[in-house]
Amino acid sequence: MTTDTHTRMSDEQLEKFGEEMDAIRQRVIADLGEADASYIRGIVKKQRQLEVAGRALMYLPPAWPLAVASLSVSKILDNMEIGHNVMHGQYDWMGDPGLNSRMYEWDNVCPSSQWKYSHNYIHHTFTNVLGKDRDIGYGILRMDEDQKWHPYYLGNPVYAFLLMVFFEWGVAMHDLEVENLVAGKRSISENKALHAGIMKKVKKQALKDYLLFPALTGPLFPLTLAGNATANLVRNVWAFNIIFCGHFPAGVATFSEEECEDESRGHWYYRQLLGSANISGSKLLHLMSGNLSHQIEHHLFPDIPARRYPEIAEEVREICERYGIAYNTGPLHRQLGSVAKKICKMALPTRRSRATDPGTVVDHKLAA
Amino acid sequence: MTPLVQRVLSSKLLGALTSPHGVDRYLEQINPMWAATEVRAQVVEVVRETSGEHPVATVRLQPTTTWRGHRAGQYVQVGVEVPGARRTTRCFSISSAESGPGEEFTITVRAHAEGLVSKFLVHDAEPGLTVHLSQAEGAFTLSESPATPTNNRLLYITGGSGITPAMSHLRTLLRDGYDGRANRKVTFVHYARSPQDQIFAEELQRIAWADNDVSVHLRYGDDVFTEAALGRLVPDFRATDTWACGPAPMMDLVREAYGDSPRLRTEFFKLSTRPAGTESAEGDVTFARDGSTAANTGESLLEQAEARGLTPEFGCRMGICFSCVSRKTEGTVRNVLTGEESSLPDEEVRICVSAPVGDCVVDL
Numbered sequence: 268m269t270t271d272t273h274t275r276m277s278d279e280q281l282e283k284f285g286e287e288m289d290a291i292r293q294r295v296i297a298d299l300g301e302a303d304a305s306y307i308r309g310i311v312k313k314q315r316q317l318e319v320a321g322r323a324l325m326y327l328p329p330a331w332p333l334a335v336a337s338l339s340v341s342k343i344l345d346n347m348e349i350g351h352n353v354m355h356g357q358y359d360w361m362g363d364p365g366l367n368s369r370m371y372e373w374d375n376v377c378p379s380s381q382w383k384y385s386h387n388y389i390h391h392t393f394t395n396v397l398g399k400d401r402d403i404g405y406g407i408l409r410m411d412e413d414q415k416w417h418p419y420y421l422g423n424p425v426y427a428f429l430l431m432v433f434f435e436w437g438v439a440m441h442d443l444e445v446e447n448l449v450a451g452k453r454s455i456s457e458n459k460a461l462h463a464g465i466m467k468k469v470k471k472q473a474l475k476d477y478l479l480f481p482a483l484t485g486p487l488f489p490l491t492l493a494g495n496a497t498a499n500l501v502r503n504v505w506a507f508n509i510i511f512c513g514h515f516p517a518g519v520a521t522f523s524e525e526e527c528e529d530e531s532r533g534h535w536y537y538r539q540l541l542g543s544a545n546i547s548g549s550k551l552l553h554l555m556s557g558n559l560s561h562q563i564e565h566h567l568f569p570d571i572p573a574r575r576y577p578e579i580a581e582e583v584r585e586i587c588e589r590y591g592i593a594y595n596t597g598p599l600h601r602q603l604g605s606v607a608k609k610i611c612k613m614a615l616p617t618r619r620s621r622a623t624d625p626g627t628v629v630d631h632k633l634a635a
Numbered sequence: 636m637t638p639l640v641q642r643v644l645s646s647k648l649l650g651a652l653t654s655p656h657g658v659d660r661y662l663e664q665i666n667p668m669w670a671a672t673e674v675r676a677q678v679v680e681v682v683r684e685t686s687g688e689h690p691v692a693t694v695r696l697q698p699t700t701t702w703r704g705h706r707a708g709q710y711v712q713v714g715v716e717v718p719g720a721r722r723t724t725r726c727f728s729i730s731s732a733e734s735g736p737g738e739e740f741t742i743t744v745r746a747h748a749e750g751l752v753s754k755f756l757v758h759d760a761e762p763g764l765t766v767h768l769s770q771a772e773g774a775f776t777l778s779e780s781p782a783t784p785t786n787n788r789l790l791y792i793t794g795g796s797g798i799t800p801a802m803s804h805l806r807t808l809l810r811d812g813y814d815g816r817a818n819r820k821v822t823f824v825h826y827a828r829s830p831q832d833q834i835f836a837e838e839l840q841r842i843a844w845a846d847n848d849v850s851v852h853l854r855y856g857d858d859v860f861t862e863a864a865l866g867r868l869v870p871d872f873r874a875t876d877t878w879a880c881g882p883a884p885m886m887d888l889v890r891e892a893y894g895d896s897p898r899l900r901t902e903f904f905k906l907s908t909r910p911a912g913t914e915s916a917e918g919d920v921t922f923a924r925d926g927s928t929a930a931n932t933g934e935s936l937l938e939q940a941e942a943r944g945l946t947p948e949f950g951c952r953m954g955i956c957f958s959c960v961s962r963k964t965e966g967t968v969r970n971v972l973t974g975e976e977s978s979l980p981d982e983e984v985r986i987c988v989s990a991p992v993g994d995c996v997v998d999l
């Protein structure tokens with residue numbers, strides 16, 4: 268642990284805690300049905316309408332800002348409330364191939380199959396485990412004191428800014444593990460198949476956004492091209508900010524590999540909870556963030572439809588209070604400020620003495 | 636939709652513009668009957684064929700223009716959204732005469748007591764309901780064209796709802812033959828529980844009375860299939876092109892009667908072959924996600940999973956629809972239809988037709 272402000276839980280407490288979480292999960296899963304189906308279908312319909320409207324409004328130069336706004340919102344909905352959540356398998360129970368994690372492909376240069384591996388498997392399994400979860404700094408940034416400092420990290424804020432602007436590309440390149448290539452831990456040949464997959468997707472995305480749709484507007488080509496690029500940029504910036512607020516505000520814990528060896532179900536939930544942070548705000552914020560504003564609930568129950576997170580959150584909070592576990596939440600501006608501060612702080616070597624024992628979260632002595 | 640519109644809709648350009656979702660994901664938002672590649676249909680009418688304990692209904696479907704038509708005897712996978720918003724897919728033989736591209740067709744469904752899809756189609760389906768379809772599939776088809784009269788005799792032996800694919804044959808022959816005749820000798824034998832359970836009763840009566848080359852023989856209750864009775868109707872039945880479809884006990888008797896005659900074609904609605912070697916099953920079967928391990932019973936992985944209280948997704952339960960595909964991470968499985976064994980690690984298998992051979996781990 269990087270911080271030892273968290274409550275220690277005995278193995279027994281962890282077990283009880285895990286059972287309470289399991290109970291929530293079972294109850295919600297048993298209750299899934301029409302309401303969830305019509306919700307996600309409604310969102311898909313809105314997203315398609317906004318997309319078509321955005322593409323059509325490009326023909327009206329005075330409406331350019333509106334066109335970009337439409338397309339941006341469409342891409343955000345597609346990637347977050349629909350894509351991210353569908354690819355987690357949240358709607359697999361419906362049996363609808365259009366909303367199935369195995370088949371869904373999102374409007375983004377990262378191929379869904381690769382994203383599912385790095386996100387659903389690596390990030391969600393090893394959430395905030397240093398050396399395992401490659402979402403900690405995406406292999407580019409230093410986001411934790413326990414990541415060894417190097418003069419390279421002086422550029423932390425600059426890299427973060429670039430990652431924000433080119434976020435979809437960053438996500439697509441994520442699986443290539445460039446940092447491991449540089450460090451010689453990975454060979455180029457391991458990337459060949461991934462590379463082909465990414466290129467295929469990139470070509471398709473670039474073809475429609477940067478060639479076909481602009482060409483279809485004839486003389487307005489440059490304007491449409493700029494509009495489409497702006498929409499992609501808006502989505503990149505928004506997604507980056509929401510996602511960084513989910514794991515990097517102050518108070519979010521990271522874990523060592525040893526702590527997580529043979530971990531119990533209770534500890535798994537506990538780690539997910541401490542490794543995530545929520546954003547408080549309006550319904551619109553929750554929708555536009557794909558309910559990742561409920562990052563805590565998402566990490567506890569990644570395969571439950573996201574529209575259920577607000578209702579689940581109330582119970583989770585109550586449970587946290589009873590166990591004395593910190594529940595990290597705050598409005599967007601505060602979480603963003605906290606993340607920005609961390610990015611800058613981590614650019615410099617850690618001043619705090621590392622001699623003190625950082626301690627572990629779970630105190631096994633209490634268990635006896 | 637006109638062929639031109641269809642061409643435009645399935646064009647490469649439209650595909651590229653609607654990437655990665657595809658044209659159909661946009662069209663369906665406007666009208667469920669518009670499609671570029673997917674096949675859907677709207678229920679036009681539902682007609683009760685029989686009432687009683689296991690009622691039967693014929694569902695008339697108007698498919699999208701993407702429907703390529705069917706050959707008599709083929710079946711189609713029908714996906715319906717049952718209550719609880721879960722799309723569930725089952726196979727149904729098409730009961731109407733051969734259809735052309737985009738043409739209406741019918742399926743005839745018996746409601747099983749606890750049957751999810753069959754009960755829904757018989758009791759709850761209403762005109763206007765949208766269902767999801769595959770293209771027509773299956774090889775239980777007519778081996779000759781009705782376009783030319785022949786002296787080749789055709790024989791149908793069906794039981795219960797197994798009458799449906801044979802009915803499609805019969806209707807096609809009568810529709811596409813000449814002067815309302817099949818233009819070859821047709822013997823149509825059907826076994827039903829009782830006259831009240833007789834599907835297509837009126838139409839069969841009319842066919843029986845008309846001068847059309849078809850002789851209809853309806854048998855009820857204890858008057859079950861016997862080789863001797865068939866021999867009296869069609870003495871050289873083993874050398875006659877025969878199509879048989881019905882419940883497992885009837886099918887077992889028919890197969891026995893025909894021996895190794897290549898003239899018998901069969902269709903099954905349900906897997907009837909008990910996996911061989913059920914008694915000599917060895918090893919342990921582990922369902923990894925469930926975390927349970929138990930002794931291999933020799934049954935299919937699907938049945939073993941269900942016996943342990945799991946509810947894996949399934950459709951046809953006989954290797955047709957791929958709804959049940961799961962990842963086998965370790966071990967060997969045998970395809971119960973072909974007997975073929977495979978032991979590749981991390982292999983996608985249809986658990987409804989795969990039985991473990993020794994230790995086996997499946998991601999369920």
Ligand SMILES: Cc1cc2nc3c(=O)[nH]c(=O)nc-3n(C[C@H](O)[C@H](O)[C@H](O)COP(=O)(O)OP(=O)(O)OC[C@H]3O[C@@H](n4cnc5c(N)ncnc54)[C@H](O)[C@@H]3O)c2cc1C
Nearest residue numbers: 725726727728743744745749750751752753796799904905
């Ligand atoms: C190629 C093919 C063609 C078919 N054509 C027709 C057709 O024309 N008309 C028709 O009515 N059905 C047909 N069927 C059967 C149909 O696909 C379903 O299996 C059947 O309707 C039951 O589905 P369900 O969802 O209602 O029942 P489920 O919910 O799947 O099952 C409920 C219970 O019924 C039992 N059951 C399931 N299927 C059968 C069966 N076939 N016979 C007896 N018990 C069963 C199950 O063991 C279970 O206990 C065909 C099947 C195949 C594979």
Ligand code: FES
Nearest residue numbers: 950951952957987
């Ligand atoms: S259930 Fe159809 S292939 Fe297994």
